[in-house]
Amino acid sequence: MQGGLERATGEKMVLSFGPQHPATHGTLRIVLELDGESVLKATPHAGYLHTGFEKLGEHLDYNQYIVVTDRMNYLSPLSNNFGYVLAVEQLLDIEVPKRCQYIRILMAELSRLADHLLWLGTAALDLGAFSVFLYSFREREKLYSIFEKTTGARLTTSYTRIGGVLRDLYAGCEEDVREFVNNFPKALKETHTLLTRNRIWMDRTKGVGPISADDAIDYGLTGPCLRAAGVAHDIRKAEPYSSYDEVTFDVPVGTNGDAYDRYLVRMEEMIQSCGIVSQVLDNMPDGPVNVENNKITMPNKSDAYGHIEGLIHHFKVVMDGHGVETPKGEHYCATESPNGELGFYILSDGSGTAYRIRIRPPSLLHFQALPHMLEGGMVSDTVAVLGSLNVIAGELDR
Amino acid sequence: MNEEKEVEEQSKPLVLEKLEEHHADALLAQDEMRGTVVVVVRKEQAYAVLEYLKTDAELAYTFLVDVTAVDNSQMESELMQFDYARFMVVYQLYSYQGQCRLRVKVPVHESDLSIPSVTALWKGANWLERETYDMFGINFEGHPDLRRILMPDDFEGHPLRKDYPLRGRGERERFNFDKQNV
Numbered sequence: 001m002q003g004g005l006e007r008a009t010g011e012k013m014v015l016s017f018g019p020q021h022p023a024t025h026g027t028l029r030i031v032l033e034l035d036g037e038s039v040l041k042a043t044p045h046a047g048y049l050h051t052g053f054e055k056l057g058e059h060l061d062y063n064q065y066i067v068v069t070d071r072m073n074y075l076s077p078l079s080n081n082f083g084y085v086l087a088v089e090q091l092l093d094i095e096v097p098k099r100c101q102y103i104r105i106l107m108a109e110l111s112r113l114a115d116h117l118l119w120l121g122t123a124a125l126d127l128g129a130f131s132v133f134l135y136s137f138r139e140r141e142k143l144y145s146i147f148e149k150t151t152g153a154r155l156t157t158s159y160t161r162i163g164g165v166l167r168d169l170y171a172g173c174e175e176d177v178r179e180f181v182n183n184f185p186k187a188l189k190e191t192h193t194l195l196t197r198n199r200i201w202m203d204r205t206k207g208v209g210p211i212s213a214d215d216a217i218d219y220g221l222t223g224p225c226l227r228a229a230g231v232a233h234d235i236r237k238a239e240p241y242s243s244y245d246e247v248t249f250d251v252p253v254g255t256n257g258d259a260y261d262r263y264l265v266r267m268e269e270m271i272q273s274c275g276i277v278s279q280v281l282d283n284m285p286d287g288p289v290n291v292e293n294n295k296i297t298m299p300n301k302s303d304a305y306g307h308i309e310g311l312i313h314h315f316k317v318v319m320d321g322h323g324v325e326t327p328k329g330e331h332y333c334a335t336e337s338p339n340g341e342l343g344f345y346i347l348s349d350g351s352g353t354a355y356r357i358r359i360r361p362p363s364l365l366h367f368q369a370l371p372h373m374l375e376g377g378m379v380s381d382t383v384a385v386l387g388s389l390n391v392i393a394g395e396l397d398r
Numbered sequence: 399m400n401e402e403k404e405v406e407e408q409s410k411p412l413v414l415e416k417l418e419e420h421h422a423d424a425l426l427a428q429d430e431m432r433g434t435v436v437v438v439v440r441k442e443q444a445y446a447v448l449e450y451l452k453t454d455a456e457l458a459y460t461f462l463v464d465v466t467a468v469d470n471s472q473m474e475s476e477l478m479q480f481d482y483a484r485f486m487v488v489y490q491l492y493s494y495q496g497q498c499r500l501r502v503k504v505p506v507h508e509s510d511l512s513i514p515s516v517t518a519l520w521k522g523a524n525w526l527e528r529e530t531y532d533m534f535g536i537n538f539e540g541h542p543d544l545r546r547i548l549m550p551d552d553f554e555g556h557p558l559r560k561d562y563p564l565r566g567r568g569e570r571e572r573f574n575f576d577k578q579n580v
Contacts, residue, residue, distance in 0.1 A: 045548075047549065050548040052556060054533075055564060066412050101563070217461055218460075218521045220520070239497070332464075332499065334463070341463065343464060349472075356468045356469075360466075364529075365522050365525070368523075368524060372521075
C-alpha cells in the first residue's frame with residue numbers, strides 16, 4: 001500500500017472517475033490524482049442526483065411523502081417506507097398492531113436480502129465475476145415477484161401507511177416466502193464457492209480500502225461498513241423497534257474493515273435475515289393490520305360507502321390538507337436499513353405537513369470516508385472499494 | 399411541556415446532570431421528547447459542550463449521527479423562545495457506550511450566521527456541515543473546505559430556507575448548456 005506513495009515522482013495525472021462511469025452505478029464522481037497507478041488523492045463529489053426531497057417534505061402531507069421515500073434508496077424502498085412511517089408514528093405516539101409490526105419486519109428483511117443481493121451481484125461484476133451477477137439476480141427476481149404480489153409494484157412499493165400497511169399479505173404469500181428462504185441458503189452457497197476462497201476475489205478485496213473501528217466511528221459509518229470494522233452495533237439490537245426484540249439473530253462482525261470483510265458481513269447478514277423471516281412467519285399473529293383510529297388510517301370500504309361517519313373519515317384521510325396531523329414537537333427516529341442508519345428527523349408545527357423533514361442517509365457518510373480508504377492504494381482498488389461501500393446516489397443526494 | 403419537566407426531575411438523565419454541573423451557563427433550555435434528551439446550547443459555548451460530550455468518559459457521545467439546521471422563520475413560537483434566532487443548528491449524537499441518543503440544538507441569528515465547526519472533533523462532520531451550509535447558508539468557522547455539496551457551485555441562494563420557493567427562482571428556465579457554464 002505505501003509503496004505507491006514512495007514511488008511518487010511529483011508528476012501526477014488527474015482522472016475524473018464518473019459521473020457516467022458504469023462502476024459508479026449512478027451518478028457519483030471521484031476526482032483521482034494519480035501517480036502512475038497509485039492514488040495520491042481522491043476527492044468525491046456528490047449532488048448529481050439532488051432532488052430536493054427534504055424541501056418536498058415541507059409541502060406534502062405525511063401520507064403523500066411515503067411515495068417520495070421509495071425513491072431514496074431504490075434498492076430497498078420497503079425499508080425506507082418502514083423507517084419513515086415509524087418516525088411519524090413515534091411522533092404521533094401510536095403503536096401499530098402486532099400483525100402489522102411483523103409484516104413490516106418481514107418486508108424489511110426481504111428487502112435487506114434484495115439490497116444485499118443486488119450489491120453482491122454488481123460489486124462482483126465490477127471486479128469481473130460475471131456469473132455471480134447472474135446468480136444473485138436470479139434470487140433477487142424471486143423476491144421482486146413477492147414484492148410485486150404484495151405491494152403491486154416492484155420498485156415504487158409505497159407499502160406502508162401511517163398507522164398500518166397498504167394491505168394485508170396476499171393469500172399464498174407465506175408459501176412463496178417459505179419456499180424462498182428454504183432454498184436461499186443453498187443458492188448463496190453457490191456464491192460462496194465462487195468467491196469466498198477465490199484467489200482473484202481475495203487479491204482484489206483483502207486488505208483493500210481498510211478502515212479501523214475508531215476511524216469508522218469518527219467518520220460516522222454505520223451498518224455493514226461499521227460492523228466490518230469490528231464494531232458490533234446494530235440498531236435492531238440496540239434500540240429494538242417494531243418487535244425486533246421478539247426475534248433472535250446474530251450480528252456478524254468483521255476484523256479488518258476492508259472490502260473483503262464488508263463482503264463477508266453482508267453475506268452473513270443475508271443468512272441472518274432468512275432466519276428472521278422464518279421466525280416471523282412461524283409466529284405471525286392474526287388480527288388487523290391497521291390501527292383502529294379512523295383519524296389516522298382509512299376506514300373499511302363498506303363503512304366509507306355505507307355510513308356517513310365512514311365517508312367523512314375517508315374524506316378526511318384522503319383530501320389534501322385534511323390528513324393525519326401530528327402534535328407539535330420533534331422526533332428523530334433511526335432504523336437499520338440495509339446500508340446502515342437511516343434516520344428521519346421530523347419537526348412538526350402541529351399541522352398535517354411536516355415543518356421540516358431531515359433524512360439522515362447512510363450513504364452520504366460512507367461516500368465521505370472514501371478518500372480515507374482509497375488514498376495510498378491503486379487505481380484499480382477504486383472500483384473495489386466503491387463497490388464494497390454500496391453508495392446509492394438516490395439517498396446520497398436526496 | 400411543563401408536565402414533562404416535572405417527570406424529568408424525578409429521574410434526571412445523567413447527561414443533563416453532568417451538563418448542569420460543568421456547563422450550566424451554556425444551557426438555554428432542556429427537554430425530553432419521545433425518549434430523547436434535547437438540550438439547547440448557547441452558540442459561544444457550543445463547541446466546548448460538544449467536545450465535553452464527546453470526550454467525557456462517562457457520556458462518550460463518540461458518534462456524530464447528523465448535523466442539520468431548521469429555519470424557524472415561519473414558526474413564531476420557536477422564534478420567541480430563543481430571542482428571535484432564525485436558525486437552529488441541530489446535532490444528533492449517539493453514545494455507543496451508553497446506547498442512548500442526544501440532540502443538541504444551537505440557535506443562530508440571521509445577523510451572524512457563523513458557528514464553530516466541529517470537524518476537529520468528528521471527521522464525519524465535514525460533509526454534514528457542508529450540506530447545512532449549502533442548504534441554509536450557516537457559516538461554519540474553521541471548516542477546512544466549506545463549499546456547496548449538493549447544489550452547483552454557482553448556485554445562488556439556500557434552498558431549504560423558508561423564503562426559497564418550492565419551484566425555485568427560475569433556475570430551470572434559465573438553465574443552458576453553454577460551454578462557459580459547464
